[in-house]
Amino acid sequence: MVPVSAELAHRSRPVPRLVLGQARYQLLLLTRSPLGFLLTLVLPLLLLVSLNVITPGGASTAPAGLPYAQFLTPAVSAFCLLNAAYVTTITSVVHAREEGVLKRLRGTPLPAWTYLAGRFTAALVTSAISIAIIVGVAVVFFKVHLVWHAFGYFVLAGLLGIVSFFLVAAAVSVLVSKTETALPVAFGTMLPLAFISDVFFSSRKGPHWLHDLASVFPVAPVARAMEAAFNPATTAWPMPVTGLISVLCWTAAGAAVIVLAFRWDPGPFRFRPRHHPH
Amino acid sequence: MEGMAVGRPPAIEVDGLCMDYGPFRAVDGVSFQVAAGEIYGLLGPNGAGKTTTVEILEGHRRRTAGRVRVLGFDPCHGGRRFRERVGIVLQSGGNDAELSVREMVSLYASFYANPLSVTDVITQVGLAGKQRARTRTLSGGQLRRLDLALALVGKPDLIFLDEPTTGFDPNARRDAWQMISELRRSGTTILLTSHYLDEVQQLADRVGVMSHGHLVEESTPAALGGRDLAGTVITFDLPPSFTAGDLPAGPWDQAMPGGQVSMHTDEPTEVLLALTQWAAGHELELPGLTVVRPTLEEVYLRIIGRETVGGARVG
Ligand SMILES: Nc1ncnc2c1ncn2[C@@H]1O[C@H](COP(=O)(O)OP(=O)(O)OP(=O)(O)O)[C@@H](O)[C@H]1O
Ligand SMILES: [Mg+2]
Numbered sequence: 145m146v147p148v149s150a151e152l153a154h155r156s157r158p159v160p161r162l163v164l165g166q167a168r169y170q171l172l173l174l175t176r177s178p179l180g181f182l183l184t185l186v187l188p189l190l191l192l193v194s195l196n197v198i199t200p201g202g203a204s205t206a207p208a209g210l211p212y213a214q215f216l217t218p219a220v221s222a223f224c225l226l227n228a229a230y231v232t233t234i235t236s237v238v239h240a241r242e243e244g245v246l247k248r249l250r251g252t253p254l255p256a257w258t259y260l261a262g263r264f265t266a267a268l269v270t271s272a273i274s275i276a277i278i279v280g281v282a283v284v285f286f287k288v289h290l291v292w293h294a295f296g297y298f299v300l301a302g303l304l305g306i307v308s309f310f311l312v313a314a315a316v317s318v319l320v321s322k323t324e325t326a327l328p329v330a331f332g333t334m335l336p337l338a339f340i341s342d343v344f345f346s347s348r349k350g351p352h353w354l355h356d357l358a359s360v361f362p363v364a365p366v367a368r369a370m371e372a373a374f375n376p377a378t379t380a381w382p383m384p385v386t387g388l389i390s391v392l393c394w395t396a397a398g399a400a401v402i403v404l405a406f407r408w409d410p411g412p413f414r415f416r417p418r419h420h421p422h
Numbered sequence: 423m424e425g426m427a428v429g430r431p432p433a434i435e436v437d438g439l440c441m442d443y444g445p446f447r448a449v450d451g452v453s454f455q456v457a458a459g460e461i462y463g464l465l466g467p468n469g470a471g472k473t474t475t476v477e478i479l480e481g482h483r484r485r486t487a488g489r490v491r492v493l494g495f496d497p498c499h500g501g502r503r504f505r506e507r508v509g510i511v512l513q514s515g516g517n518d519a520e521l522s523v524r525e526m527v528s529l530y531a532s533f534y535a536n537p538l539s540v541t542d543v544i545t546q547v548g549l550a551g552k553q554r555a556r557t558r559t560l561s562g563g564q565l566r567r568l569d570l571a572l573a574l575v576g577k578p579d580l581i582f583l584d585e586p587t588t589g590f591d592p593n594a595r596r597d598a599w600q601m602i603s604e605l606r607r608s609g610t611t612i613l614l615t616s617h618y619l620d621e622v623q624q625l626a627d628r629v630g631v632m633s634h635g636h637l638v639e640e641s642t643p644a645a646l647g648g649r650d651l652a653g654t655v656i657t658f659d660l661p662p663s664f665t666a667g668d669l670p671a672g673p674w675d676q677a678m679p680g681g682q683v684s685m686h687t688d689e690p691t692e693v694l695l696a697l698t699q700w701a702a703g704h705e706l707e708l709p710g711l712t713v714v715r716p717t718l719e720e721v722y723l724r725i726i727g728r729e730t731v732g733g734a735r736v737g
Binding site: 156165176240248251253410 | 480481482502503505506508510512514515516517518519520521525529530532533534535572576
């Protein structure tokens with residue numbers, strides 16, 4: 145037990161392995177949590193089926209004479225992203241922090257960002273699987289057809305969305321103090337936005353100001369781009385520049401909050417206490 | 423320990439450590455050193471500042487003032503290299519309720535390049551029969567064993583144990599002591615906090631007693647409070663219709679009116695003579711009369727009592 149040999153014995157683990165390990169850990173947690181499963185797969189699927197069945201004349205709300213299901217499938221996929229990347233992230237990060245799980249992790253050599261990277265990867269995997277199932281069900285049962293020439297836009301818009309929703313959620317989790325308030329905060333911010341952002345209905349017939357208001361937030365540009373990618377008339381990148389800028393701004397703001405204020409210790413949010421030695 | 427300390431830098435150096443929570447000073451000018459390979463016990467009543475001190479050394483909290491070196495690092499900025507070499511048992515640690523014991527230990531093992539075998543660690547802390555149990559089903563003592571397993575699995579050079587055996591049954595506590603003693607034999611440095619004097623007496627090479635944010639006493643468990651010189655305690659039940667003021671050779675301490683009285687003295691023979699003569703003069707029997715050397719517990723209570731009474735501090 146000479147310090148030199150101790151130094152040699154403690155060689156670090158490679159970071160990619162740590163990230164993969166974290167992703168596996170988060171996926172394992174998700175498979176054990178009925179809420180995560182419910183939010184990312186069951187709820188969107190239920191929505192797809194029930195809205196399709198309840199609204200047979202729904203064609204009128206879909207844009208440009210598209211069949212309703214052709215609009216609803218990518219819309220529900222966006223909803224699935226919101227649940228996987230936004231709602232689940234807020235609830236599980238707040239829960240892990242308040243339970244003291246994050247504090248314990250912080251005392252290990254696991255680099256801080258690999259925890260978030262693991263969570264992100266888990267959100268990516270679960271939403272990819274869920275969306276594959278949703279689109280599969282839509283194709284088989286609701287005669288939805290894939291628009292292959294625009295499918296890349298669907299994937300790209302979805303990726304942009306998941307990164308943005310995830311980072312904003314991790315930032316929001318900093319502000320939430322208690323486990324019990326995490327779910328209300330998550331749904332209370334996500335659902336109203338989803339309603340005005342064409343995730344359930346097309347807002348084309350709604351008031352202009354509402355449409356414009358929605359465009360300020362990251363949900364609408366992502367959802368609308370994903371929906372456009374299921375429209376055969378779409379031939380170019382369907383997200384307007386203003387929408388892209390809004391998504392990127394929210395993403396950057398989320399990242400900034402995480403870097404400046406992400407918390408590992410349980411307890412209410414405070415501005416960093418500044419201590420002045422007497 | 424002195425022999426070991428030569429040539430090896432101390433594992434922990436704390437000098438003038440202060441910590442404020444807002445206007446409240448929780449740790450006030452604490453200084454101590456822990457030699458490599460030593461077991462150092464921090465004792466003190468609730469709220470003394472033990473956890474605050476330990477968590478500063480772990481890198482969990484940012485100190486207000488003072489100099490701190492742990493394994494040569496400033497724990498605030500030690501980063502991965504530092505954390506690879508310390509194991510931490512927090513006063514209250516969090517677990518993922520839905521993971522099993524084995525999954526938790528494997529997860530933590532995966533953070534280190536050269537961890538102990540997961541099975542060995544689980545067996546070592548006595549959870550072999552609970553490997554597949556979800557952590558939410560574990561009892562308080564079993565959870566504490568898991569805490570210990572998670573701190574040990576990375577083969578740390580230095581372990582922080584914040585009340586490691588709180589909630590253990592006597593048997594489990596013996597097991598934990600055994601484990602900690604084995605760690606010492608392997609050269610691991612240990613900083614532990616405890617409310618149990620027997621624990622510190624069993625395990626620690628040196629003890630620091632904290633009270634109100636100060637380190638009020640530091641010595642070996644055997645010499646704590648100058649126990650060897652601390653004389654004798656005489657105790658008996660005060661007979662009815664007398665007060666402590668009526669007794670000879672006072673002053674006598676009385677915790678409760680009408681209850682036991684006691685005295686701490688370096689001249690027991692003289693006091694006893696006066697006392698028994700007084701009792702004989704009143705034709706009294708002194709029920710419950712005992713004459714003992716103070717236990718570690720009594721010494722400890724006196725140390726922190728002294729600090730509380732005379733503890734008017736200048737902020
Ligand atoms: N995060 C905090 N914010 C404000 N005050 C705190 C905080 N943590 C601890 N304190 C205060 O600092 C003092 C020391 O607390 P600490 O937890 O260090 O004591 P301790 O010696 O570990 O006690 P115990 O034996 O009960 O664990 C207490 O008065 C406590 O109320
Ligand atoms: Mg404590």
